Amino acid sequence: MNQARRRRFLQCLLYASGATIAGGWWPAAVLASSQTRVQALRTSMDGEVTRLVFDLSGPVDHALFTLSDPDRVVIDLRQARLTGELRLRDEAKGPLEGLRHATRNDEDLRVVLDLSRPANPRSFLLRPTDDSGHRLVIDLQQEGAGTPDASPAVGEERPRSRExxxxxxxxxxxxxxxxxxxxxxxxxxxxxxxxxxxxxxxxxxxxxxxxxxxxxxxxxxxxxxxxxxxxxxxxxxxxxxxxxxxxxxxxxxxxxxxxxxxxxxxxxxxxxxxxxxxxxxxxxxxxxxxxxxxxxxxxxxxxxxxxxxxxxxxxxxxxxxxxxxxxxxxxxxxxxxxxxxxxxxxxxxxxxxxxxxxxxxxxxxxxxxxxxxxxxxxxxxxxxxxxxAPPGTILAENRRGRHVIQSGETLSAIASRYQVSLTQLRRHNNLNSDVIRVGQVLEIPRGG
Ligand SMILES: [Zn+2]
The missing domain is CATH 3.40.630.40 (Zn-dependent exopeptidases)
Structure with missing residues (x-):
């Protein structure tokens, strides 16, 4: 794993906040005395978010993390077993390429989502309502999604960050x-x-x-x-x-x-x-x-x-x-x-x-x-x-010593904001001119 990917991986992990900050499993509302049954999977798309909903027989403890090369999201459900079929609908796949599952430690269920591109996962449990039972929801936000006002620049390498x-x-x-x-x-x-x-x-x-x-x-x-x-x-x-x-x-x-x-x-x-x-x-x-x-x-x-x-x-x-x-x-x-x-x-x-x-x-x-x-x-x-700052946001990039150019900004204003010289900033980013594009990411020299 290269440096940038490793960083993103760690950040995804951190962003799955509760899990890693608390350093363990996300506790379910009630501790199940027996295994929770995973009965079905539904998928849907809402803009840039692909949503997976696992229908459950009861609350479940779960942990979630991402892996890269290739991009995957791993969901571990503690004390759970599969009783239904987990099938992806073609029309609501987004970055989802495939889904695998296996039993772990005899009693836990691991679900692996294979992705065609990186995505930021979020998960939460929902309690029963009139027409649904317990559910585990996984939202996959396309990385770099959510900045509708800037048109994509030609030759853009990095995914665009959002606010x-x-x-x-x-x-x-x-x-x-x-x-x-x-x-x-x-x-x-x-x-x-x-x-x-x-x-x-x-x-x-x-x-x-x-x-x-x-x-x-x-x-x-x-x-x-x-x-x-x-x-x-x-x-x-x-x-x-x-x-x-x-x-x-x-x-x-x-x-x-x-x-x-x-x-x-x-x-x-x-x-x-x-x-x-x-x-x-x-x-x-x-x-x-x-x-x-x-x-x-x-x-x-x-x-x-x-x-x-x-x-x-x-x-x-x-x-x-x-x-x-x-x-x-x-x-x-x-x-x-x-x-x-x-x-x-x-x-x-x-x-x-x-x-x-x-x-x-x-x-x-x-x-x-x-x-x-x-x-x-x-x-x-x-x-x-x-x-x-959630991964994939401008603020997260900025924190990592990067600046995502927004409309109306100039190279000299950015230089002065980070207290580096214009020359330093240009050299650090191999820029031959002061022409910059909205959405372009600059590396900010350290200790300028
Ligand atoms: Zn009030």
């Missing part, structure tokens, strides 16, 4: 005003203002692209918010809110992430009870954040895969929000917000300040505070992606 997608979710909206401050300020309005400022900043940030979940004053159910994030292939999801408390002195910001495994049985019972009320509440006007989101929360323990990433994202945001003011608790809080229930997208919920505190209510309305909060969130995103 990371930041889903920005302004809480509440329309008939749901969110919390209302003592001075009559609506949470839905101030959080939309912060979201719009963050959108502008992310738009300007090289390698990042914003997706606004709500752009105006209308109501969106929580599930719809998650669906929009998924549909746009979000890499992270930030829901922006303002807090409220009976004590008007409560102040500061907080960052919440999804609750972790191991909720107490009492909490589990309570949540399960709320869950039953969820459907009837969907679309209803929530009284407050907590009531609304907790009512529709599911104790879905299969989401641990992205918890580690969500945790890092939350830490990054908190680190930056300290600059704006007091962060109510200087650690990540894990709450069961339904809006964070996106098993495949690292998600956090930010409470910018307490709208129930008259002083903070006034602050929330000022452009200065809204802007500082948006800047802090951008800083947090930068920090997060400096260590968690």
């Amino acid at each position: 990371v997608i930041v889903a920005i979710d302004a809480g509440h909206g329309g008939k749901d005003p969110g919390a209302i401050g003592p001075g009559g300020t609506y949470e839905k309005d101030v959080v939309l203002a912060i979201a719009k400022r963050l959108e502008k900043l992310v738009e300007k940030e090289p390698g990042m692209k914003p997706v606004m979940i709500r752009t105006g004053d209308y109501f969106l159910p929580l599930r719809e918010r998650i669906r929009r994030a998924r549909q746009n292939h979000a890499d992270v999801f930030i829901s922006i809110h303002a807090d409220a408390a009976p004590d008007s002195r409560a102040q500061g910001s907080s960052v919440y992430m999804l609750s972790e495994r191991g909720a107490t049985s009492e909490a589990a019972r309570w949540l399960a009870q709320r869950e039953n009320e969820a459907d009837s509440r969907l679309g209803a006007v929530p009284i407050s954040d907590k009531d609304d989101v907790l009512a529709s929360v599911l104790l879905d323990l299969s989401q641990t895969a992205t918890l580690e990433a969500s945790n890092t994202l939350a830490d990054s945001l908190i680190g930056e929000m300290h600059r704006v003011g007091k962060v109510r608790r200087a650690r990540v809080e894990r709450a069961g917000f339904a809006v964070l229930r996106s098993p495949d997208v690292p998600s956090v919920l930010v409470e910018a300040a307490f709208i129930s505190n008259p002083q903070e209510e006034r602050k929330l309305k000022t452009a200065a505070f809204q802007q500082s909060m948006a800047e802090a969130l951008l800083g947090g995103l930068r920090d997060y992606f400096s260590s968690h």
Whole structure:
């Protein structure tokens, strides 16, 4: 394996986040007492993503890694056996060339996907719904996919890198005003203002692209918010809110992430009870954040895969929000917000300040505070992606000492950005002129 390939391999491995960061198997929701049956495989294409869905008799522990020369994705399912047929549909193959499987250690199932080209895999478990049982989903994102605005340059060797997608979710909206401050300020309005400022900043940030979940004053159910994030292939999801408390002195910001495994049985019972009320509440006007989101929360323990990433994202945001003011608790809080229930997208919920505190209510309305909060969130995103940029993204390339040229950039601007001389940059990349193409990848000389 050559150096670049080895690096990509390691990165793919890392990007399968939970697995390697946690250093082991992705735990299933419930430990199966006997083997899980793998009953069928379905494949589908959505844009550049090829999706494989394994239908299972129950939850399963799994691990996933990639190999190159030739390109393969290996999925190990612990304590599992095949009872159905795994056949690839010709019309939904994407990079899939073939599929093999074998029993391992007498009790585990290994599935190997043979690929015609490298792809970035992501996996997550889904719990049963009305019309489906337990499922293991593998998404194969074509490497370098997702930059639609630049036309491919002739003679391009490297696959084009994409921007990371930041889903920005302004809480509440329309008939749901969110919390209302003592001075009559609506949470839905101030959080939309912060979201719009963050959108502008992310738009300007090289390698990042914003997706606004709500752009105006209308109501969106929580599930719809998650669906929009998924549909746009979000890499992270930030829901922006303002807090409220009976004590008007409560102040500061907080960052919440999804609750972790191991909720107490009492909490589990309570949540399960709320869950039953969820459907009837969907679309209803929530009284407050907590009531609304907790009512529709599911104790879905299969989401641990992205918890580690969500945790890092939350830490990054908190680190930056300290600059704006007091962060109510200087650690990540894990709450069961339904809006964070996106098993495949690292998600956090930010409470910018307490709208129930008259002083903070006034602050929330000022452009200065809204802007500082948006800047802090951008800083947090930068920090997060400096260590968690998915492979195949511009930010991941940049981290590896490479720069992917974007529209409007000049060689001299790039040189000054990396504090290297124009000559150095030219020589390092064997360039005879200053003509560069969008999507072209430059190696940045070290220690310039
Ligand atoms: Zn809220």
